[in-house]
Amino acid sequence: MNPTLSELEAQAGAPRAAFGGDAHIVCDNLVRIYKTEGVEVVALQGLDLLIDEGELVAVVGASGSGKSTLLNVLSGLDVPTAGVARVAGMDLLSMTAKDRLRYRREVVGFIWQQTARNLLPYLTARENAELPVRLAGRRGKGRAMELLDLLGVADRAGRRPGELSGGEQQRVAIAVALANSPQLILADEPTGELDSDTSEEVFDALRKANRELGVTVVIVTHDPLVAEQVDRTIGIRDGRTSSETLRREGAEGQVVAEEYAVLDRVGRLQLPRDFMNALNMERRVRLELESDHIGVWPAREEPSGEQ
């Protein structure tokens, strides 16, 4: 039966739960357009993303897909052109300069790819890890040593960055990022300059921070093997979330990683490019609803014998 006008009015007026509800990170239709010399580059084109508190997530994607742009928005360094970006209930588009400063000091911690960018060269590991707390006007000696201990670098506390390996420097950088007890850690290619064994140590340290301190961790990386290290891997293509790989333990304790395409609220999804190429799909496809799946065929082909 069709609803009456007054029923429709009542529905429209009823309070609706916001997209993402109480997720820790909410990006809703996020757009970031860069303008340089009259040329517009759409780096994020309506990106949707939900991350729960305490999740350990990797963001992967080809060069130029928008990963760093997303991380810059989430870190409060950059303001998106349109859409919603909310972290821990704070609105990153409308916050005041004062709130933005507080957000960057207290809510989020950051780890950069370049090991040298994370640490001051003339301070020891311990002094580096104490610094953010001292700058915030608190005393942080105990916490700094606890963090270095948690991350397996307490025995390097007295060394300066130049006397540490790349992996040790990144683990100290994680301690620095955690010093002010942030709710969220963002890491941009934290293992980009490291070999695979050392990378694994750094991932282990991020996992430890996540499990033991409950901090939400988002890692941007090119490393395709990262899916084995984190709970969820989010693939970004052309400024939109396109796929998710979920990691779970199989019946015999083995790690199973399953890849899904992301379906947005209006039903858009991105077909993997290699699937499209394999079947010469372009511009339009034919869809057919089956009882338990939707078939997708190249426009001019007849359905294969799938039914």
Ligand SMILES: Nc1ncnc2c1ncn2[C@@H]1O[C@H](COP(=O)(O)OP(=O)(O)OP(=O)(O)O)[C@@H](O)[C@H]1O
């Ligand atoms: N400051 C800027 N001004 C103009 N265009 C920019 C700027 N920053 C990024 N872009 C463009 O936005 C798009 C997305 O860039 P972004 O750095 O977010 O990609 P990425 O996935 O992090 O790439 P990479 O893996 O190479 O770091 C690219 O086309 C890039 O050229």
